[in-house]
Structures are given as C-alpha cells and as structure tokens.
Amino acid sequence: MPNAAQAYARTSQATAPPREIEAQALLKAARQLQEIQTNWTGPDKSMHKALLFNRRLWSIFMSAAAVDENPHPVEVRQNIANIGLFVMQQTVDMQMSPDPAKLKSLIDINCNIAAGLAGRT
Numbered sequence: 001m002p003n004a005a006q007a008y009a010r011t012s013q014a015t016a017p018p019r020e021i022e023a024q025a026l027l028k029a030a031r032q033l034q035e036i037q038t039n040w041t042g043p044d045k046s047m048h049k050a051l052l053f054n055r056r057l058w059s060i061f062m063s064a065a066a067v068d069e070n071p072h073p074v075e076v077r078q079n080i081a082n083i084g085l086f087v088m089q090q091t092v093d094m095q096m097s098p099d100p101a102k103l104k105s106l107i108d109i110n111c112n113i114a115a116g117l118a119g120r121t
Helices: 002-015 018-038 045-066 074-096 100-117
Strands: none
Touching: 018 045, 018 100, 045 074, 074 100
16 A cells, blocks of 8 residues: 555656646546446456555545644544545445445545545535
8 A cells, every 4th residue: 555655646746736636536536436337237357446446545545634744624634534434435335235326426526526626616
C-alpha cells in the first residue's frame, strides 16, 4: 500500500494540482465500476479488480484524512473518513453478495466527490 500512496504523491506533484488528480482517480474508479454494472455477467476477475482499485483509492483518502498535518478542518476529515468507511462496507457487501445494483452507491459517491473537487458541484 505505501507504494501506491508514494506513486500517487509523485504523480500529483509532477502533473496537476492534487484536487484534479484526486478527481480523475475517482472518475477512473467510477468508470471501472460502471463498466462492471453495465456489462454484468456475474462476479468475475474484472469486478474484483475494479473493487480493489476503488478500495485502495479510498484507503489513500482515509489515510490522508487521518494525518495530523492534513490542512483540512477536522469536520471535513471526519466526513472523508465516514464516507471511506461506508465505501469499505459496501465493497465487502458486494464481494460477499454480488449484485450490480449495489455498485450504484459507489459510482455515485465517486462521481459526486470528483465533481466537488473539480468545482462542478
């Protein structure tokens, strides 16, 4: 996991503002999940790969929110952590009892937060 976080940090510093990188990562995860939902053939390797990508992304967000040096207000950081916990619970639920309808909340969360990060609320 540290490698993913380090790669994310390097990429965000080298290419675009962090908010834009975060928005793009959330949209990528949402697209992967949407692809699974749209072309549902049952639980398969691509479903697990998409859920893993989304879970890793949210793990990074949750870890960043927990760091004392995080410049965001505590309330914002708590909201990120709470959303992250919900995402983790939904992911486990999807893995235990696969149903394409369950992906909607994960897709919606990612798209809405990405829109907020990009200033398109």
